[in-house]
Amino acid sequence: MDFLKEVLLEKQKAVKEAKRVYPEDELRKKLEEPRIYRPFKQAISEPGKLHIIAEIKKASPSEGLFREHFDPVQISRLYQNAGVSAVSILTEEKYFQGKIAYLNQVRKIIELPILRKDFIYEPYQLYESKFFGADAVLLIAEILKEGKLSEFLALAKRLELDCLVEVASRVELAYALTQGSEIIGINNRNLHSLEVDTKLAASLVKDIPEGKVIVAESGIKTHREYEAYKKLKMNALLIGSAFMKAEDIKQKIKEVVDGKEPKKKKTAQKVKPEKVNRKRASKK
Numbered sequence: 091m092d093f094l095k096e097v098l099l100e101k102q103k104a105v106k107e108a109k110r111v112y113p114e115d116e117l118r119k120k121l122e123e124p125r126i127y128r129p130f131k132q133a134i135s136e137p138g139k140l141h142i143i144a145e146i147k148k149a150s151p152s153e154g155l156f157r158e159h160f161d162p163v164q165i166s167r168l169y170q171n172a173g174v175s176a177v178s179i180l181t182e183e184k185y186f187q188g189k190i191a192y193l194n195q196v197r198k199i200i201e202l203p204i205l206r207k208d209f210i211y212e213p214y215q216l217y218e219s220k221f222f223g224a225d226a227v228l229l230i231a232e233i234l235k236e237g238k239l240s241e242f243l244a245l246a247k248r249l250e251l252d253c254l255v256e257v258a259s260r261v262e263l264a265y266a267l268t269q270g271s272e273i274i275g276i277n278n279r280n281l282h283s284l285e286v287d288t289k290l291a292a293s294l295v296k297d298i299p300e301g302k303v304i305v306a307e308s309g310i311k312t313h314r315e316y317e318a319y320k321k322l323k324m325n326a327l328l329i330g331s332a333f334m335k336a337e338d339i340k341q342k343i344k345e346v347v348d349g350k351e352p353k354k355k356k357t358a359q360k361v362k363p364e365k366v367n368r369k370r371a372s373k374k
Contacts, residue, residue, distance in 0.1 A: 093151060093185075094209075094281040098233070100184050101209045108190075109214060117217040121249070130203035130226035130252040131273055133175045134326040135303045140319060141175035142347065143205060143305065145330030146196070148180075148187040152284045155187075156334035165339065166196040172343040176226075178205040178328055190222050197223035205254060209233065216245055226252035231262040231271075232281070239269040254305060254328075263294055267302075274298055275328065279308035288315070295322050313349035 134141045146169075148160045162179065169177055179196060180188040188208075197204055206224035210216065211233050219227050229242055239255065246253050255271035257263045258280060266274060276291040291306040298304055303325045310316070311332040319327055329346065336342035344350045 092282050093284050094232070097151075097182065097185055097209055098211065101182070101211065104183060105212065105214060108218060112218065112221070114214050114217060117214075117221045121217060121220055125220070125250075127250045128201075128203040128225040130176055130205060130254075131303055133203050134273075134305065136175075140316065140324060141326035142343065143176045143178050143326050143328040144169040144172075144174040144333055144343070145178040145180065145207065145328060146192065147207075147330050147334060149185075150331060151185040152279075153331060153335075156331065160187075162192045163195055163199050166200045166202075168339045169333075169343075170200045170202055172340045174202070174343065175326065176203045176205060178207045178228075178330065179224075180330070181206055181208045190218065193219070193223040203252075210242070213242070213245055216242065216249055216251060220249045220251055224251065226254060226273075228256055228275070229253050230256045230281070231266045231269075232258070235265075237269070239266065239271070243270055256307065257294070258290065260294065260297060263297055267299070271302075273303040273305065275305040275307050277307045278310075291319070291324070292322055295324065311346070313346055316346050 134143060146162050146165050148157060149155045166177055177196065177200065179192050180186040181190045181192065182188050193204060193206060203225040204223060205226040205228065206219045206222075207228045208215070210219075210227055210229055216227060227246060229239060231239060234242055243253055252273065253271070254273045254275045255266045256275040256277050257266050258277045263274065276294050278288050278290045279286045286309040288309045295304060305326045305328055306319050306324050307328040310319070310327050310329050316327065332346065333339050333342055
């Protein structure tokens with residue numbers, strides 16, 4: 091199975107249906123209304139800390155369903171209260187069980203910048219992202235080849251959308267840089283096989299020039315990994331599965347960022363019955 095090819099075929103059908111419901115001309119007109127801009131790039135690059143972009147997703151093609159009781163609004167509140175810098179929302183429907191409506195629902199509740207994570211391959215999806223409430227979008231370098239990436243970056247800039255440009259090899263990284271990408275996301279997951287190489291981000295980060303914002307993606311679960319990426323001078327980590335699988339999301343964020351693991355509950359000790367003082371008892 092080549093997951094990227096498969097998901098793009100499915101995405102073509104989904105975009106065709108989206109255009110029927112919300113024609114592009116209609117979206118453009120509605121986008122003329124003033125909208126509040128939440129700077130995603132600034133939020134994840136303020137110096138002095140390794141930022142967390144916490145992801146909201148119900149399922150994944152590699153791990154299946156994460157949460158039976160899935161409430162994106164409640165999860166976004168937990169993320170904001172836990173002190174993350176931005177929220178990523180997966181909107182792809184078939185494989186991740188996402189919905190684009192989640193963008194607007196979450197935007198009404200939290201003040202953090204919102205990244206739309208999906209498989210964007212045509213300009214319509216940028217207008218759609220802005221209309222539904224995204225502050226930033228994920229652009230995958232491999233999808234937007236032959237100079238398309240620079241065109242999408244230029245359109246996104248006009249729409250006041252920041253772009254997290256995802257790469258998974260040195261060739262893709264070089265392409266993303268020549269196209270003018272400002273935020274580079276290094277995805278440890280191979281989108282064709284869905285396998286994760288946790289060493290990939292560490293091997294590519296040294297090839298990124300100063301002044302770029304760098305994000306590591308996929309397979310990040312522990313405080314030890316957090317500290318390792320911090321030493322590499324990453325700006326942010328995009329973490330989804332580890333938080334979505336956690337019974338206590340806020341506690342899991344503390345565990346990753348601060349190394350604070352939940353305290354083990356003390357098992358109640360059995361109290362032995364007191365020995366009766368027979369002499370005293372007999373006197374009574």
